[in-house]
Amino acid sequence: MIRVVFFGTPAIALKSLEYLYNSDKIDVVAVVTQPDKPAGRGHKLTMSPIKQFALAHNLPVFQPKSIRKEPEIQAAIKALNPDFFVTFAFGQILSQEVLDIPKYETINLHASLLPKYRGANPIQRAIINGDKETGICTMITELGLDCGDVCLKEVIQIPDDMTCVDLFEEISSKSPVLLEKTLVGLVEKTLTPVPQCEEGVCMANKLTKEETLIDWNKSAQDIHNLVRGIYKFPSAYFLYNDKIIKVMETKVVEGSGNAGEFLSADKNGIKVGCGKDCLLLVKVKPEGKGEMLARDWYNGLKK
Numbered sequence: 001m002i003r004v005v006f007f008g009t010p011a012i013a014l015k016s017l018e019y020l021y022n023s024d025k026i027d028v029v030a031v032v033t034q035p036d037k038p039a040g041r042g043h044k045l046t047m048s049p050i051k052q053f054a055l056a057h058n059l060p061v062f063q064p065k066s067i068r069k070e071p072e073i074q075a076a077i078k079a080l081n082p083d084f085f086v087t088f089a090f091g092q093i094l095s096q097e098v099l100d101i102p103k104y105e106t107i108n109l110h111a112s113l114l115p116k117y118r119g120a121n122p123i124q125r126a127i128i129n130g131d132k133e134t135g136i137c138t139m140i141t142e143l144g145l146d147c148g149d150v151c152l153k154e155v156i157q158i159p160d161d162m163t164c165v166d167l168f169e170e171i172s173s174k175s176p177v178l179l180e181k182t183l184v185g186l187v188e189k190t191l192t193p194v195p196q197c198e199e200g201v202c203m204a205n206k207l208t209k210e211e212t213l214i215d216w217n218k219s220a221q222d223i224h225n226l227v228r229g230i231y232k233f234p235s236a237y238f239l240y241n242d243k244i245i246k247v248m249e250t251k252v253v254e255g256s257g258n259a260g261e262f263l264s265a266d267k268n269g270i271k272v273g274c275g276k277d278c279l280l281l282v283k284v285k286p287e288g289k290g291e292m293l294a295r296d297w298y299n300g301l302k303k
């Protein structure tokens with residue numbers, strides 16, 4: 001059995017942890033996750049999905065504020081004699097001292113086809129930029145940002161109506177098998193990691209608040225991609241009568257008109273002029289209200 005310490009925090013990593021835990025080839029000996037954080041209106045301390053799974057299955061849990069600065073946790077993990085660390089959306093940068101603990105390597109699951117989209121937001125950036133495909137990689141973690149040798153890759157298609165939530169789910173579902181194949185392949189020496197080509201490197205920087213505000217001077221396709229790329233996380237928006245109107249669903253339609261002007265409204269939605277073509281607003285979420293059909297919001301404005 002291959003002894004693994006699993007590092008992860010959000011729900012996207014949960015299927016991978018569950019799969020490795022149930023694998024007859026892998027022995028998950030502990031879990032490392034971010035400290036409990038306040039959540040919801042009551043700001044109640046909430047456990048990460050990874051911690052919830054670990055406790056339910058009697059796995060040791062470590063929650064360092066910064067594992068690089070907590071030698072006692074490093075020592076406790078080292079005592080478990082892990083063959084590998086597996087990291088998937090853990091949320092902290094590992095030091096060389098931590099990377100040196102496992103017998104073999106630290107394997108990271110990265111949600112892009114490296115070297116494209118190194119960094120924090122590869123899922124959202126792929127959709128925002130209108131890419132037709134992305135993927136997942138297992139890679140050997142080094143001190144640089146997502147620059148280690150790639151073990152395995154899998155391509156994932158991005159249909160024109162796919163949102164970041166859809167892509168999160170697709171990545172979550174496809175990652176477990178790739179991780180297991182990587183660990184087994186490295187131990188059995190049937191897999192040879194490949195250095196990343198420096199040509200084609202691009203970064204997936206964190207989204208800024210300014211980027212989430214819709215610029216109607218852009219093409220309808222670019223705005224549609226933005227809406228899909230940050231659907232609910234945190235959502236694209238525009239201002240109407242000084243109120244934030246989040247845009248939840250759109251379609252690109254033919255036509256022309258002044259950028260940002262409501263051109264027409266019918267049962268299908270609100271047609272808005274853009275820098276190129278038009279955008280049909282299908283669903284919106286007005287400030288202080290729930291998600292609704294754009295036509296219902298528009299009809300309410302006339303009352």
